[in-house]
Amino acid sequence: MTSYARTSRRVSLALLATTMALAACQGAPSAPESMVATGRPAATTAPKASCVDRVMAAMNDTQRVGQLFMGAAQLPTPPKADLDAMRSYAVGSVFLAGRSTSGVTKTRSLVDGLQKSLGVTVAGQRIGLLVSTDQEGGQVQVLKGSGFSTIPSGKTQGTWSTATLRSRAETWAKELKKAGVNVNLAPVADIVPTSIGTGNAPIGRYGRQFGSTSGVVSPHVTAYVQGSKTAGVLTTPKHFPGLGSVKGNTDTTASVTDTTLTRTGSNIAPFRAGISAGAGLVMVSLATYKRIGPKHKAVFSSVIVDQTLRRDLGFKGVIISDDLGKAASAQSTALGQRALSFLRAGGDLTLTVSPKGIPTMAEGIRYAMRHEPKVRTLVSNSVRRVLTAKQAAGVLRCTG
Numbered sequence: 477m478t479s480y481a482r483t484s485r486r487v488s489l490a491l492l493a494t495t496m497a498l499a500a501c502q503g504a505p506s507a508p509e510s511m512v513a514t515g516r517p518a519a520t521t522a523p524k525a526s527c528v529d530r531v532m533a534a535m536n537d538t539q540r541v542g543q544l545f546m547g548a549a550q551l552p553t554p555p556k557a558d559l560d561a562m563r564s565y566a567v568g569s570v571f572l573a574g575r576s577t578s579g580v581t582k583t584r585s586l587v588d589g590l591q592k593s594l595g596v597t598v599a600g601q602r603i604g605l606l607v608s609t610d611q612e613g614g615q616v617q618v619l620k621g622s623g624f625s626t627i628p629s630g631k632t633q634g635t636w637s638t639a640t641l642r643s644r645a646e647t648w649a650k651e652l653k654k655a656g657v658n659v660n661l662a663p664v665a666d667i668v669p670t671s672i673g674t675g676n677a678p679i680g681r682y683g684r685q686f687g688s689t690s691g692v693v694s695p696h697v698t699a700y701v702q703g704s705k706t707a708g709v710l711t712t713p714k715h716f717p718g719l720g721s722v723k724g725n726t727d728t729t730a731s732v733t734d735t736t737l738t739r740t741g742s743n744i745a746p747f748r749a750g751i752s753a754g755a756g757l758v759m760v761s762l763a764t765y766k767r768i769g770p771k772h773k774a775v776f777s778s779v780i781v782d783q784t785l786r787r788d789l790g791f792k793g794v795i796i797s798d799d800l801g802k803a804a805s806a807q808s809t810a811l812g813q814r815a816l817s818f819l820r821a822g823g824d825l826t827l828t829v830s831p832k833g834i835p836t837m838a839e840g841i842r843y844a845m846r847h848e849p850k851v852r853t854l855v856s857n858s859v860r861r862v863l864t865a866k867q868a869a870g871v872l873r874c875t876g
Contacts, residue, residue: 542566580623587656604871645703782822801828
């Protein structure tokens with residue numbers, strides 16, 4: 477080493493020592509030992525990739541797109557053609573549809589079969605299904621029989637104290653969990669004004685609502701979500717931004733329009749309450765909202781899905797559509813565009829009671845992925861949210 481180099485090294489070390497001493501006097505952290513010894517910054521270790529990121533990195537496009545669909549398994553025996561369509565497109569979630577009086581044990585046997593048949597293994601990690609159903613109560617209770625409670629209507633539940641509802645929601649969720657169901661497409665967060673009542677076809681007619689004001693509905697949504705979460709079942713406040721003020725039912729009416737609800741009105745409060753309580757999913761309706769996003773049905777409106785639900789309310793979980801298969805209000809949109817339009821609006825998980833339509837909808841997304849980098853990014857973001865929900869539901873557990 478030359479005398480100049482030795483002198484430079486002594487000066488550098490002296491300056492370093494002085495800097496460290498000053499930092500110590502000021503309460504700043506000192507340099508790492510490796511830097512003291514070498515005069516160079518210490519090497520850093522890259523953080524280990526998360527379970528979700530490792531699984532996503534190993535997925536092919538078919539598997540990724542498949543995670544963005546929830547297809548119906550009609551009870552008591554799902555048609556083979558429906559299961560074949562879901563299996564071929566690696567569909568990652570199922571909806572137990574129809575009505576069943578089979579009880580908990582037989583339902584668990586069916587669900588275990590679906591998990592075995594439709595779940596996929598990627599990079600050595602098993603990715604199970606989100607298994608959902610409509611277990612609201614009253615006229616909307618899919619699963620009955622031995623081991624399942626007879627659940628009263630939402631309107632009756634709304635007369636209970638929130639402590640009572642929280643406790644009973646936990647009980648009902650434990651029954652679902654025992655049957656293998658990890659997502660409940662409930663609670664109903666819609667407010668049905670007393671001036672409309674049973675004239676509201678989708679909700680009021682069946683007494684599905686907790687009440688007629690946000691002051692009643694919001695705390696009951698909170699209680700329902702909290703009770704279910706305690707039992708380990710994900711909940712889904714619906715139907716954003718509210719179906720309580722319309723007359724037509726989007727399942728059976730081609731064009732349902734709301735002219736009263738707003739982006740910041742009381743209709744939003746129950747959904748905000750459910751999100752704050754820890755809801756894992758939120759379902760978006762198929763109505764058109766003249767005062768929020770008048771150009772598109774809610775599921776296809778970025779103003780409603782992305783700007784209002786995702787940004788205004790800060791929802792970070794899974795945004796699921798109402799039925800985009802058979803619902804009358806979905807028919808004006810070409811089948812191959814429905815899931816893609818929902819994805820573009822900010823949605824994640826397309827629900828369809830008609831699995832036979834999944835190939836056409838999935839191909840619509842896959843085609844767009846090949847031609848639009850933005851769509852590929854949207855798919856990645858949505859798959860990450862779905863897999864994160866699966867971790868929370870206990871059907872994605874990475875080892876190693």
